[in-house]
Amino acid sequence: MMKVLKRSYLALILAFLYLPIVVLVIQSFNAGSSRAVWEGFSLRWYGELFRNKNIMDALYVTVSIAILAAFFSTILGSLAAIGIHAMKKRPQAFMMTLTNLPMTMPDIVTGISLMLLFIFTKVQRGYWTMLLAHITFNTPYVILSVMPKLKQMNSHAYEAALDLGATPVYALFHVILPEIKPGIITGALMAFTLSLDDFTVSYFTTSPLVQNLSTLIYSEARRGIKPTMNALSALMFILLLVLLLIVNRRTKEPQA
Amino acid sequence: MEEQRLITLENISKEFDGNTVLDNINLYIRKNEFLTLLGPSGCGKTTTLRIIGGFETADTGKVIFDGKEINDVPPYKRRVNTVFQKYALFPHLNVRDNIAFGLKIKKMPKQEINKRVDKMLDLVNLSGYGKRSVDSLSGGQQQRIAIARALVNEPEVLLLDEPLGALDLKLRKEMQLELKSMQQRLGITFIYVTHDQEEALTMSDTIVVMHGGHIQQIGTPKTIYDEPKNAFVANFIGESNIFKGTMVRDELVEFCGQQFVCVDSGFGENAPVDVVVRPEDVMLVGEDIGQVTGVIRSVLFKGVHYEMMIDTGNCVWKVHSTTMQPEGSRVGLNVVPFNIHIMHPMKEA
Incomplete structure (x- = not known):
């Protein structure tokens, strides 16, 4: 009896969480444009999706910004982590608080403050400001995923490299980076994922002329949701799901 | 030749956050000697070693290597190599690449590297382990890889920071002998840091006893054991009875309410002194013929003796x-x- 109760409780929670997405995915294959009536299976909306120039532009913006933002925030974050790790205890704790703060801050605050900064400095908002914003909110996540790897490292490994004749730069590339590589890759994947599905920050830091998928869906939705949006959302969901599975697997096995 | 000073430390002092770790250390190390820095944790022995290795810089004083001051020479330009406390092997490299690390930096030809690495693996009795990952090795084996990785560079001086601390007693004893014979065969100067007095006595040519950032005594193991300079050294090296006493005159000392004939002189008359008697040097005799008599309060069985x-x-x-x-x-x-x-x-600290 208890077992049945436990099972159904779990089923209920999962249903609440995933039923909307399941409905969305099913609807994306609906041949008709009605949201209430099933008119047969079709890939029609997927086809239209790829013929829609607005959507394809937004896709390009989304993916290119995700790649660039992941790339730069990974470099920034990894170097920052190495630097913070080398600090003494108190400045290190201070820097880690500074790192954690932006992550706990609501996205809307990050978004609005970045927007104000760009307006204040008279920087024209668009593709590059959105990229800068994404690098900004990604970097703490990279620091956070690299830090544990640095902590795990034998504290004398770097000194051992110097002792054997390595210059500090050689030691960085041949001892420290190989040791923390798993953390760096996890951080990069995380940054890519976060950037890919960001709406709030992007919304405030771009101009109406440069849209990523999230902001495009939002502005389309105000004019009524078209079935192509179902298809697009379904695709984004699956892509993010795959990325998340990879990140989770990496964090579970430290050896990866 | 015997007196050739390879490394000299002159008036070395070092503070960490306002705590004096080393207070005016003066020390020289001869070529080919096995010198041990011995003392309890926090005595400054590891800091001294790190200053020689170049990982710390002294606040004042000079480090002189082969006649040249090397205070500002970075570790990667010093002709010394270090064996670290927890080995500090590179886990992303296999055994062979760990040992070859230093040689690759020197851009040595591949064949020469292979030859030397094989020779080193042989020296530390681990031939055939080259392809293994370092994580798959036992503590003792990792230790030997760390030694091989340092020795393959043919340093003039090998610094060892409590290298046997993590090993069990039996393995530690074996490695002590192995290290000592390696040092004699290769003719390399060893500077060895340990808190284990027995280890120091077994392996060293010279022992430097340190405490509270000061050098307490420098001498051969025998001198340090037989003629400790003060109560700290006597207490730290082996077990001892230390009594407060008075030197009545040359060769006569009074302690424990009794006068004893001794062989020391030159302390003056009625001078306060510390008296050391090793527990194994006290003979138990009949009550009637003892210099002092007493009651046995406790008996512990220690294996070889009571x-x-x-x-x-x-x-x-x-x-x-x-x-x-x-x-x-x-x-x-x-x-x-x-x-x-x-x-x-002892001056009261």
């Missing part, structure tokens, strides 16, 4: 003996003059 605490009224003596006397019995104690060691009293 350790007895004997109360002689105003002193408690620790005595090691292979024969046991029952607790509570009265016994006499004798010490021959040669085994009474007189020291100047």
Whole structure:
């Protein structure tokens, strides 16, 4: 009896969480444009999706910004982590608080403050400001995923490299980076994922002329949701799901 | 030749956050000697080693290597190599690449590297382990890889920071002998840091006893054991009875309410002194013929010998003996003059 109760409780929670997405995915294959009536299976909306120039532009913006933002925030974050790790205890704790703060801050605050900064400095908002914003909110996540790897490292490994004749730069590339590589890759994947599905920050830091998928869906939705949006959302969901599975697997096995 | 000074430390002092870790250290290390820095944790021995290795810089003083001051020479340009406390092997490299690390930096030809690495693996009895990952090795094996990785660069000086600390007793004893014979065969200067006095006595040519950032005594293992300079050294090296006493005149000392003939002189008359008597140098005799008599308070079995605490009224003596006397019995104690060691009293820190 208890077992049945436990099972159904779990089923209920999962249903609440995933039923909307399941409905969305099913609807994306609906041949008709009605949201209430099933008119047969079709890939029609997927086809239209790829013929829609607005959507394809937004896709390009989304993916290119995700790649660039992941790339730069990974470099920034990894170097920052190495630097913070080398600090003494108190400045290190201070820097880690500074790192954690932006992550706990609501996205809307990050978004609005970045927007104000760009307006204040008279920087024209668009593709590059959105990229800068994404690098900004990604970097703490990279620091956070690299830090544990640095902590795990034998504290004398770097000194051992110097002792054997390595210059500090050689030691960085041949001892420290190989040791923390798993953390760096996890951080990069995380940054890519976060950037890919960001709406709030992007919304405030771009101009109406440069849209990523999230902001495009939002502005389309105000004019009524078209079935192509179902298809697009379904695709984004699956892509993010795959990325998340990879990140989770990496964090579970430290050896990866 | 024997006196050639390879490394000299001159007036070295070092502070960490306002705590003095080293206070005016003066020390020289001869070529080809096995020198041990010995002391309890926090005595400054590791800091001294790190200053020689170049990982710390002294606040004041000079480090002189082969006649040249090397204070500002970074570690990667010093002709010394270090074996770190927890090995600090590179886990992303296999055994062979760990050992070859230093040689690759020197851009040595591949064949030469392979030849030298094989020779080193042979030296540390791990031939055939080259392809293994370092994580798959036992503590003792990792230790030997760390030694091989340092020695393959043919350093003039090998620095070892408590290299055997993480090994169990039996393995540690084996490695002590192995290290000592390696040092003699290769003719390399070893500077060895440990808190284990037995290890220091077994392996060293010279022992430097450190405490509280000061050097307490420098000498051969035998001198340090037989003629400790002060109560700290006597206490740290082996077990000892240390009594407060008075030098009545040359070769006569009074302690524990009794006068004893000794062999030391030059302390002046009626001078306060510390007196050391090793527990194994006290002989248990009949009550009637002892220099002092006392009651046995406790008896502990220690394997080779029994350790007895004997109360002689105003002193408690620790005595090691292979024969046991029952607790509570009265016994006499004798010490021959040669085994009474007189020291100047320690300045109160």
